[in-house]
Amino acid sequence: MSNATTRTGWRFRQPSVIPGFGLTLGFSLAYLTLIILIPLSGLAWRSAALGWADFWRIALDRRTLHALEISFGTALIAAAVNVVFGTIVAWVLVRYQFPGRRIVDAMVDLPFALPTAVAGIALTTLYAPNGWLGKPLMALGIKVAYSPLGIVMALIFIGLPFVVRTVQPIIEEIDKEVEEAAATLGASRFQTITRVLAPGLLPAVVTGFALAFARGVGEYGSVIFIAGNLPNISEIAPLLIVIRLEEYNYAAATAIAAVMLALSFLMLFVINLLQSWSRKRYG
């Protein structure tokens, strides 16, 4: 057996009695190429066709830079907020018993299931100056809707399940004996959590943060209603792409998209590294 495998050397796939490899892989690759790869490489090709000077002129345009800064900045804040509250939510869902726990657990996925446009108009109505929450906040001098803070609110909504659903399974897997051992060795509960449990949760928290951040950067539907969309102040990068498209300025739309895409892929790469690192350490 081992003789046979060593003799063949490099081969594309391991032998198997199961049929259908060529058919399923062929179909998958063809479909992937047609739907995803060709359109995406079209974008890369079009931005390359712009030429180096034109590309950077558009990418470093003041309005573009502000839009990118707003998209990445608000996504960063929202993801940080979600890390704190999402981890608490995950902890409460796993560790504590209370009536209706299953309903609360199911509700966490609402942002996955609720269309972004619906979330957008609902949050805007909620946080508008005369809304249920907007009015009292306005009295305190805090303007949420039609400001960058509104964008953060929408992105917190969108990103929450990413953090909870990444951290939750890891909390479920924690071996209670580890905590018992820490307790018997004289650690206080606070020490057990910060010194024993937190390091184990860290990779999942970081992954959840990265996923929520990545989603927030590209988010469009829930943001455009609440943002107010003032250029240089509350205009996100995806909206600027849409505006450039409506002006038939394909070059600018392409360049902004290429910059965003490059940054997203960088994040995807980092997420994958983090995941394989955490799998290696805790899998």
Add this chain to the structure above:
Amino acid sequence: MADPHIETYDPEHEATSAAITESRPARAVLMAIAFVFLALFLVLPLVVVFNQAFAKGLETYLTSLNDGDTLSAIRLTLIVAAISVPLNLVFGLAASWAIAKFEFKGKAFLTTLIDLPFSVSPVISGLVYVLLFGAQSALGPFLKAHGIEILFAVPGIVLATVFVTFPFVARELIPLMQEQGTGDEEAALSLGASGWQTFWYVTLPNIKWGLLYGVLLCNARAMGEFGAVSVVSGHIRGQTNTMPLHVEILYNEYNAVGAFAVASLLAGLALVTLVLKTVLEMRYGAEIAATRGH
């Protein structure tokens, strides 16, 4: 492999292991934080949708839904989902069969490529098709000469939706089928079943709940997609407006009841999705535990 470690609540156990849980006040504070946060960010927006939809009574709600443009938006949304979900379902089955049942070079890379649409902004997902099929593109003049409408028509909306919902079924099925391994299929084949019989009578029953789960999530996203569809649709009222786009148009016209009435249908879809998802998780979870057992 370790046994599935399922913790069930046991009040006595809790009483004896005070050392591994927080003090009562700490628990109360954490639960309060979690509940207030979830109430503010999840429950209130949902309440607002239905509150606004019914703000002027049931009759106004029904009248605003029974509008020609609204009905055509509902019809278009159903058509788009009915085309794009099955396409991604077939792809999900094919890709997970190739990836989970075989060992080949570049598998991890292929899996990463499948997840690619998740890290692309929806607006860019629409933009790539505008660049491919628009009047300014290399294909544009050809399409125009032959009267083929892709952008600002149903095919473009379907393509953008397929792009955005591309990974949903595959990413549910791949881990599930990897978990199940190839033992059942090899047994069926050695007993003389054909490839199709093996798939139909052995694999499919094993993955049916996971498959349904993926289809459910795929469908919710397909019906609710906004950004990608917005870029390719052209917003032609009564023709290329899906439900989420129609919500935007009504909202921007200050027709709050109309916008929230359509939004309430989408919110209803989301709630049904969540209920079905929870039910499936209860069954599907048991199924995975069962397959781990043998």
